[in-house]
């Protein structure tokens with residue numbers, strides 16, 4: 001039997017999952033898992049979530065909520081290793097090792113990092129920020145936020161991950177992981193595989209309230225959460241920003257709001273956008289939005305029920321995640337020995 005390529009991805013437990021997380025990542029996790037072509041690992045990136053300094057109670061709740069999302073959406077512990085990042089103790093060793101191969105400048109250049117540290121500024125201030133001011137802000141930033149991509153690379157390389165399903169905001173982090181692999185292998189001999197990103201046809205869904213911005217947990221006002229109740233879904237879609245005119249037509253430049261809604265409909269129904277445009281030719285925005293609200297609500301109806309039921313029994317969730325974490329930890333324990341030997345770090 002040939003060995004299947006390893007596929008791995010994680011999501012931070014930083015709040016409820018939205019349609020961008022679903023169409024850009026989670027939906028794909030389930031399809032890739034069910035294809036049977038990969039050895040799959042999916043994890044709760046709780047250490048990464050710490051970089052936002054959450055209250056312990058919130059983090060605890062979000063970890064359970066994300067675990068329930070994973071299971072309710074169809075990730076299956078019989079088919080995939082589903083685990084909690086913070087339970088893999090050797091991850092810290094690998095992160096440290098990789099950090100010694102990383103120039104600080106590479107980390108400070110990361111777009112996601114810059115966006116995070118500049119988040120508090122107004123867009124106008126952000127655009128004309130001076131080097132001095134940026135450096136001043138960076139000096140106040142927690143080191144975890146700077147190191148974020150090193151930990152992410154460790155997450156992937158620990159299990160010899162080859163394929164990483166993510167949205168396009170993570171591409172730069174993956175490129176960074178690939179650079180680390182080349183550096184390490186050149187210096188210490190073939191040890192890691194260069195991971196590749198796998199994206200869906202919706203790698204960057206935009207916000208409902210401002211289609212020029214990515215739908216993101218850090219801006220909840222523009223999010224449609226996948227566990228939102230039907231009524232909330234309807235209200236949010238009805239008040240989603242649309243464009244002047246009344247034609248339901250895809251045009252990213254002239255009609256970014258309607259185009260984003262078309263992307264959602266296409267992503268959930270599997271219909272091509274052109275077919276949806278045809279279906280709604282002559283209809284107004286109101287009719288299209290109502291139809292989309294029904295689709296979203298129906299699509300997640302079973303998911304909502306399953307998630308609620310899972311959260312009623314947290315002990316069941318814990319059992320599954322504990323078992324997955326043990327499996328992942330075993331793989332990590334083996335890999336770290338190989339890595340340390342390559343470095344000359346074996347026990348004397």
Ligand code: ADP
Pocket residue numbers: 010011012014020021022023024025165166167168169170202203204205206214215216217218
């Ligand atoms: P957020 O940016 O909302 O905090 P995460 O960073 O936890 O979300 O992302 C989890 C996964 O969802 C990642 O693979 C990320 O690339 C993907 N993702 C996040 N936002 C979007 C979006 N708007 N469109 C497509 N994929 C997204």
Ligand code: TRP
Pocket residue numbers: 008009010011012045048151152155156164165166170
């Ligand atoms: N940085 C990812 C995000 O914000 C989460 C993540 C952490 C991840 N480690 C990873 C994704 C490893 C893929 C592989 O979404």
